Amino acid sequence: MRLFETVRDHAEKTFSSAKGSHDWEHTLRVYNLALHIGEKEGADLEILKLAAILHDIGREHQDQSGGKIDHAEKGAELAEELLKSYGLEEEKIRKVTHCIETHRFRGSKAPISKEAKILFDADKLDSIGAVGIGRAFLFSGEIGAKLHDKDVDIENTSSYSRDDTAYREYLIKLRKVKDRLLTEEGRRIAEERHKFMAVFFDRLNKEVDGLL
Numbered sequence: 001m002r003l004f005e006t007v008r009d010h011a012e013k014t015f016s017s018a019k020g021s022h023d024w025e026h027t028l029r030v031y032n033l034a035l036h037i038g039e040k041e042g043a044d045l046e047i048l049k050l051a052a053i054l055h056d057i058g059r060e061h062q063d064q065s066g067g068k069i070d071h072a073e074k075g076a077e078l079a080e081e082l083l084k085s086y087g088l089e090e091e092k093i094r095k096v097t098h099c100i101e102t103h104r105f106r107g108s109k110a111p112i113s114k115e116a117k118i119l120f121d122a123d124k125l126d127s128i129g130a131v132g133i134g135r136a137f138l139f140s141g142e143i144g145a146k147l148h149d150k151d152v153d154i155e156n157t158s159s160y161s162r163d164d165t166a167y168r169e170y171l172i173k174l175r176k177v178k179d180r181l182l183t184e185e186g187r188r189i190a191e192e193r194h195k196f197m198a199v200f201f202d203r204l205n206k207e208v209d210g211l212l
Contacts, residue, residue: 003086004049010082014057021139022059026126030055033122033189040185041118047092048115051099054079055119072109076101105173111182121186124177129193132174133200136166150205170201 015024034052038045058075076097083093099119102111105127111120127135140147145164154171157163174197178190206212 003088004046004053006086007050007082008053011053011057014060018060019139019142021135021142022056026135027053027056029126029131030119030122033125034119037118037122037183037185038115041114041183043115043118044095047095047099048118050079050083050092051096051103051115051119052122054082054096055100055103055123070104072101072104105177105180117182118186121181121183124181125186125189125193128174128177128190128197130196132193133166133197136169136174140164140166140169148204148208150208167201167204170197 011027012024015027018024031049031052034048035045037043038048055075056071057078058071058073079100080093080097083096088096095113095115098113099111099116102109102116103119103123105124111117126132137147143160143164145162145166145168147165148167149163149165150167152163152165152168152171154168157168175194178187178194181187181190203212
């Protein structure tokens with residue numbers, strides 16, 4: 001079996017008990033987006049494929065810690081161990097782990113390589129638009145947050161709490177995503193997804209006030 005197929009099978013198994021907002025289907029969507037952007041941008045697809053399929057294997061550790069463990073950093077550690085066990089060259093491992101450890105929006109490390117920038121964009125694109133809205137509500141339900149609070153105080157509420165609604169995530173992160181993307185193709189895709197998302201939350205705020 002080829003290396004990628006072996007790694008893919010291993011990665012899929014780590015999501016056997018994953019929550020829906022960050023499940024195997026999310027990884028596959030990011031993988032497909034990354035390949036689309038990578039082909040447009042002339043990326044090293046071998047590195048990009050491995051990074052994309054492994055980018056969230058540390059997610060369970062972050063969820064179990066209530067957000068205290070950075071899944072990007074943990075994922076890079078796990079990916080390094082896995083790829084070493086299959087004999088991948090050190091330089092390629094370094095390139096893959098750089099992509100993984102820098103893909104997080106709230107992460108402390110910036111993506112430098114072309115492949116890392118592409119993975120960053122692909123992961124962010126799956127957090128906005130129609131699928132992003134669905135994932136935001138799914139995550140808020142997973143942690144027991146209320147449905148909506150249009151007057152949420154983002155400065156005095158916290159993540160992984162009852163106040164961590166989909167709308168709070170939109171205010172803190174999702175509305176800022178399109179301006180943080182790093183590739184031309186990523187920014188192009190983000191424009192339409194952002195517009196749809198902004199219209200949705202505007203309508204939601206009006207509906208809860210009985211205006212529509």
